[in-house]
Amino acid sequence: AQSVAQPEDQVNVAEGNPLTVKCTYSVSGNPYLFWYVQYPNRGLQFLLKYITGDNLVKGSYGFEAEFNKSQTSFHLKKPSALVSDSALYFCAVRDEGSGNTGKLIFGQGTTLQVKP
Amino acid sequence: KAGVTQTPRYLIKTRGQQVTLSCSPISGHRSVSWYQQTPGQGLQFLFEYFSETQRNKGNFPGRFSGRQFSNSRSEMNVSTLELGDSALYLCASSAIKTGELFFGEGSRLTVL
Numbered sequence: 001a002q003s004v005a006q007p008e009d010q011v012n013v014a015e016g017n018p019l020t021v022k023c024t025y026s027v028s029g030n031p032y033l034f035w036y037v038q039y040p041n042r043g044l045q046f047l048l049k050y051i052t053g054d055n056l057v058k059g060s061y062g063f064e065a066e067f068n069k070s071q072t073s074f075h076l077k078k079p080s081a082l083v084s085d086s087a088l089y090f091c092a093v094r095d096e097g098s099g100n101t102g103k104l105i106f107g108q109g110t111t112l113q114v115k116p
Numbered sequence: 117k118a119g120v121t122q123t124p125r126y127l128i129k130t131r132g133q134q135v136t137l138s139c140s141p142i143s144g145h146r147s148v149s150w151y152q153q154t155p156g157q158g159l160q161f162l163f164e165y166f167s168e169t170q171r172n173k174g175n176f177p178g179r180f181s182g183r184q185f186s187n188s189r190s191e192m193n194v195s196t197l198e199l200g201d202s203a204l205y206l207c208a209s210s211a212i213k214t215g216e217l218f219f220g221e222g223s224r225l226t227v228l
Contacts, residue, residue, distance in 0.1 A: 034216060043120075043206055043219035051215065090159065094215070102149030102164035102210055102217060103172045109158060 002027045004093050006107035013081045013114055021076040021110045023091030032094040033074040034104065035065055037087045044090065050074060061085070081114045088112075118143065120220035122207050128226045134195040137223045141188050141209030147171075148190040149217060150182060153204040162205075165190055194225075202227045 003026045013019045025031055032051055036044040048059025055067045065076045074091060088111050092104040121140040129135050141148050149172075150162040161174040165184035182192040188209075194201055204224050208217035 032215060036219075041224075043122075043221045044208075044217075046216050046218060049216050101172055102147050102166075102208060103161050103174075104217065105161075106159040 002093055002095055002105045004091050004105050004107040006089075006091055006110045008110050009108075010111045010113060013112070015083050015114050015116050016080050019078050019081045019085070019112065019114070021089050021091075021112060023074045023076065023107060024072050025074060025091070025093045026072060027093055027095045029095050031074075033065075033067065034092040034094075035059065035063070035074075035076050036090045036092065038090065038109075039087050047076070047089075081112075083114050083116055086112055086114045120207055120209050120218055122205075122220035122223050124223060125221060126224050126226075128228060129197050130228050131197055131199060133197050134193060135197060135225060136191055136193045137205055137207075137225075139190045139192075139207030139209075139220060141190070141207075142211075142218055145209035145211050145218070146188050147210045147212070148184055148188060149208045149210070150190070150192050151206045151208065152176075153206055153222070154202075159206075162192065197227045199227050201225065 005024045034049045035047040038044050048057050050057045050067045058064045063078050088109045090109050091107040123138045147166045149164040152160045164172040168184045179195045184190045204222045206222045208219045210217045
């Protein structure tokens with residue numbers, strides 16, 4: 001069965017410092033991996049995805065993520081955090097074998113708090 | 117390019133009633149998926165429609181149903197509402213080639 005784990009409920013970081021939001025996954029085949037962000041009372045916004053290719057994926061708003069197959073991880077990173085990055089972040093996975101379908105398995109989410 | 121549009125944004129119902137939520141996908145997207153978001157269960161997949169056919173279904177009771185029209189617009193219906201159905205219902209559309217989902221702002225349902 002597919003699953004996603006975000007081990008931290010909350011990550012606190014000072015503005016200007018680098019940030020990392022962790023994600024590990026489990027799928028039977030090759031993973032399609034995604035990061036989304038959600039601001040209060042809003043829908044989810046797509047940040048980036050890994051399908052194949054380079055392990056370092058660059059996305060929106062200066063975010064990037066590193067795919068590590070041996071550790072089954074897909075951690076979200078940003079070199080310098082902004083207060084406006086404070087939000088709820090979701091990692092999601094889809095098994096390659098399921099094709100381009102709309103069924104993603106989401107992690108429980110990590111609240112990122114960036115303090116001035 | 118307009119994003120995914122969901123209506124209504126907020127609604128309040130009482131137990132036993134039924135509700136219909138609407139979703140208009142991004143132009144050209146033929147796949148529409150629905151998710152339920154609650155504080156306790158997180159984001160859970162309800163179902164997906166593609167070309168008016170249900171392609172995937174999550175583990176929800178039969179009270180939850182949906183459909184898709186020829187213009188790709190989708191509706192979901194929840195009958196005999198229960199208190200536990202209170203949630204943010206999110207619709208997402210996707211293009212076949214790229215695979216990522218684009219979400220609407222959601223419909224927040226409160227059941228009293």
